[in-house]
Amino acid sequence: xxxxxxxxxxxxxxxxxxxxxxxxxxxxxxxxxxxxxxxxxxxxxxxxxxxxxxxxxxxxxxxxxxxxxxxxxxxxxxxxxxxxxxxxxxxxxxxxxxxxxxxxxxxxxxxxxxxxxxxxxxxxxxxxxxxxxxxxxxxxxxxxxxxxxxxxxxxxxxxx
Ligand code: GDP
Ligand code: MG
Numbered sequence: 001x002x003x004x005x006x007x008x009x010x011x012x013x014x015x016x017x018x019x020x021x022x023x024x025x026x027x028x029x030x031x032x033x034x035x036x037x038x039x040x041x042x043x044x045x046x047x048x049x050x051x052x053x054x055x056x057x058x059x060x061x062x063x064x065x066x067x068x069x070x071x072x073x074x075x076x077x078x079x080x081x082x083x084x085x086x087x088x089x090x091x092x093x094x095x096x097x098x099x100x101x102x103x104x105x106x107x108x109x110x111x112x113x114x115x116x117x118x119x120x121x122x123x124x125x126x127x128x129x130x131x132x133x134x135x136x137x138x139x140x141x142x143x144x145x146x147x148x149x150x151x152x153x154x155x156x157x158x159x160x
Contacts, residue, residue: 002051003079003081005076005077006053006054006055006086007076007084008085009061009100010061011088013086014055015040016029017114020149021042038057042055046157047157051156057069059096060100074107077109085100085135087113088116089118090123101133110159112152113137114141115139115141117143117144119147124140139152
């Protein structure tokens with residue numbers, strides 16, 4: 001069974017991406033941080049592959065749930081062939097994004113870097129900064145407008 005975990009700081013669009021990929025609105029999407037605290041599992045099909053997708057809570061949220069959310073995310077990544085690390089380059093990289101990057105490096109899982117909220121080609125100018133995280137080329141997507149999802153899944157499948 002293929003397994004993929006979605007991680008990142010709060011509000012970058014992890015749950016929006018999860019919902020898009022599984023084709024339902026299971027995960028709560030909201031305009032403020034800290035809504036998803038528990039990990040949520042869903043099943044998706046991609047080119048006849050069954051993939052278990054896990055949406056996790058926002059990392060380095062700075063609230064009282066931080067340690068518990070991180071522990072849950074580590075649990076979600078166990079046995080995952082790939083970790084999708086979601087960022088919002090339109091906001092710019094934050095301290096929390098760098099903390100997540102360091103944590104992922106320590107855990108040593110294969111990472112696919114995702115630049116979300118690239119709703120139109122004009123937003124691609126914001127992506128250059130993401131190279132500095134050290135995970136290679138970011139995949140531009142828009143969870144909201146369903147852009148770039150096949151490119152993302154093709155990248156994910158290279159780790160299967
Ligand atoms: P999470 O905290 O990482 O799970 O983020 P959510 O999925 O809850 O989304 C946080 C906010 O970002 C919500 O207001 C979403 O509507 C918005 N959002 C998510 N994906 C996109 C996108 O591709 N483009 C834009 N413009 N907004 C998005
Ligand atoms: Mg969420």
